[in-house]
Amino acid sequence: MTAVETPPVEVEPQPKERRRFRITGRGLYIGGTVALLLYLVAGPVGILIFSSFKRTEGALPFEAIAPYSLENYRDVFLSSSTYDVVWNTAIYAAGALFLSFTIAIALAWLVERTDIPLRNTIYTLVIAALGIPAVIAGISWGLLGNPRIGVVNVFLRFIFGADAPGAEGPFNVFSFWGMIFVQAITMVPVTFLLITGAFRAMDASLEEAAVVSGASFRQTVRKVSLPVLAPALLSALIYQLVTVVESFDIPLVIGLRSGISVLSTRVFIEAVPIGGLPNYGIASTFSILMLVVALGPLLYYNRIIARADRFGTVTGKDFRQKRYELGRAKPFALLGVFLYVLVALILPLLILVWTSLIPFYEVPSMAALERVSLDAFRNLNDSAFFTDALRNTIVVGLAVAVAAMLIGVLTAWIVVRTRTKWARAIDVLAYIPHAMPGVIIGTSVLLIYLRLREWIPVHGSVWIIVIALSTQYTSLSTRLMNGAISQIQVQLEEAAEVSGANQTQIFRKVLLPLIMPPFINGALLIFLLSIRNLTLALILQSPKSILLSVLIFFRWDAGQTEDTAAIGIVMLAITLAMSIALRRASAIGDATR
């Protein structure tokens, strides 16, 4: 006999049918998620490419009167102003990256690797600055760094006795360097978060081995510490490069007033011009140029991430590491940290409070103190604009947090758990929105729902903003959930399966409870990012869908500084509370892991 012969058991029809149903259900889930991702991600890219080939002076790209043409490309690529804008963007990005990384590396080193006092406080203060939306940082520094009446300038002139009527300087925030400075300050918290883990997890014994081998401090840093940290630093650098290329708030608030254009503001001006008709064709062509600029580094970033995993610098093992003793440098280190906190957190807060309390902006003085009142806040309370904006902002924040996180969990589960050959492609698809600058997502979503307004009437409501923000933050939520699900041993799900649980029961009773802490943390983060986002809210705004960030910008643009400051304070109250909640939530998440 041979082993091929097996018992003559009748094939029961029941399990066969169940199997077919099961496969369809799973296919539906994967297919549905992919379709949703394609709709959210590929749709915008497609419409941009389409629009860039249409001549659209005053027309919509899909209207019959707009002819196919290459003129947009000729206008964009043959115009010297394009190269000025690209050059501006490059200088702007390089300057802001250099400054923010210098500050963030110094802070991360001090907090994680030295015996500087008040470590936890410093950590909390650095992260709290995440709660200052870029638009508010821009406005605050517009007030602080105004060459004539900026508080910092007035104070410095007073100290150095150079205060004459009509005197200006020494700083002018409305300049290229001013813009770079403010951009860098707003990028420090995220940069710090991206690199601090690597500083913390780096095995100090690597450095000790170098020291024991006879290396000096500088040799150790150059030959051991930096190469070991290089993957983490490089990946943070490229991540932030994309951030700075797409950054919009500060080029808008500070750059446009000083006549400096970067790619993001250029797209905005073409798509949402101040007076005049939008030229979507040119805007789309610029968007494609910008997408190419951002996508290159990002593809490289993906490769680094893959390699960084192999490097394995982050061991996650518990080890006590010896901290570098600052000794006599300690007071200077503390002073440096204090200066940073002053510039990033304290001064912007104080100037907003001050500005909101006086009827017309003036430099703080004893005389001005008499005019202090809460009128601006009383006006806010009476303003339907404000209450609508507040409500819209909360609705959008909650809706985006839930939507983006759900898409993130569904996508991440497919990417991490299924061994389909599509998993990798789905991962890349979910990652593309990170390379798509906000102005591009905003413009393309605007175009899509103008076209589809008869079938999906979201144009002009807050829901178009929700769709755009969900698209943008899908890459972040997928990344967060990829990490969370990879941490869960697959055996925990398999054990449930062998115990007789069906897919829904496994998801509800095992997977969901286990990923709850990172899920909530991610939802908080996306809520925070959504409500501080100005780009999408501004491009997609309508009188019915004003958000707080847009209202702040409009008041600022109209010169109503006290209203601007009062709304800014309300917004800060929310965002600062969120950033502190985030810190606590991540602490809890760490503890349960």
Next chain:
Amino acid sequence: MFLRFIDDMISVANLVKEFRVAEGIKVAVDDISFQLKDGEFFTLLGPSGCGKTTTLRSIAGLEKPTSGVISIEGRKVFDNKVLVPAAERQLGMVFQSYAVWPHMSVFDNVAFPLQVSDNKPSKAEIRSRVEEALELVDLGGLGERAATKLSGGQQQRLSLARALVRRPKMLLLDEPLSNLDAKLRERMRSELRVIQQQIGITTLFVTHDQIEALSMSDRVAVMNAGKIEQVGSPRDVYHDPASAFVADFIGGANMFEGTVEAVEPDGSATVKTDIGRIHGRGLHGLELGHAAVASIHLEDVELVKDPSAATDRANVLAGRVGLGLFNGPSVLYRVHVGERVVEAHLGGHDLFANDEDVSVVFPKRHVRILSRESKAWTFEDDPDMQ
């Protein structure tokens, strides 16, 4: 012949599992067949990567085989038309990592299989069955504790209680002891076997540890590179290995390669090797002039100072002690014989000095002469099946 299979708890026939990897296709399980009888403790033993865990996971329904047939109690759960999902196979499984759900209490972990079943028992019955299962594994009274507060050994028992609570048709154990420390592992070996015999459940056990396999099993299947090399009782696979791989993998052995010089009618054979002629018991189709291996377990080698003191004069070789490692109950000697090193496990009281000249004795009844050509095991080789 078919009738015989109806009694089988589990039947695996021509199971193949291929994985797609970067370099092409890797065959993890290469056309293997075996059966488990009701109540049997059956072990798949082999080095890591030999396909034993893939086989177990295919039976559990966690892996979809490429081809083959798997039946449980005569019902096909896998062939080219049928794939019964893991949740409906009515099995209990203990994972190497225990897979204890950290967000549930001990009680909730064990109650889970009952709570998700289609005909969920009453609350009172769930309670009594969970407590019964916890008693069985000696965790009575710990139900309310958080699962993560248990020690490694306790989590292991919890995992076993969870696997047994819905009275499954069979129990699958995937290297359940490998995460425990040495002492606990030894104790769990006997406890696991006692519980298994107490409830009489058919058990498939997967391990790379030959001591676990030999001490716990009714039958052992030795796997190598996706194939089964031999199936038999622990004594069979230890004393009568079917291949050089089995001889080497189980218990470790001194192996000497050479060519067959003589095969006697009584089954004994002689191999010419580079340390001289070795006589022993010939196993499995030796042919004159063909490559063969003489193999002897370390503890069967004798060392004597005077060659005339040897109990068996068939194989006596001159050697010199290179190294002696004392480990309490025994001493491991490495003895140079010509260009080769012979390893010998001697009682802890035997004493030889380094560089001392000794006679190395291979008692003929302990030397196995095996064909060099490793071959896949077939049903005909299993004494239980004949």
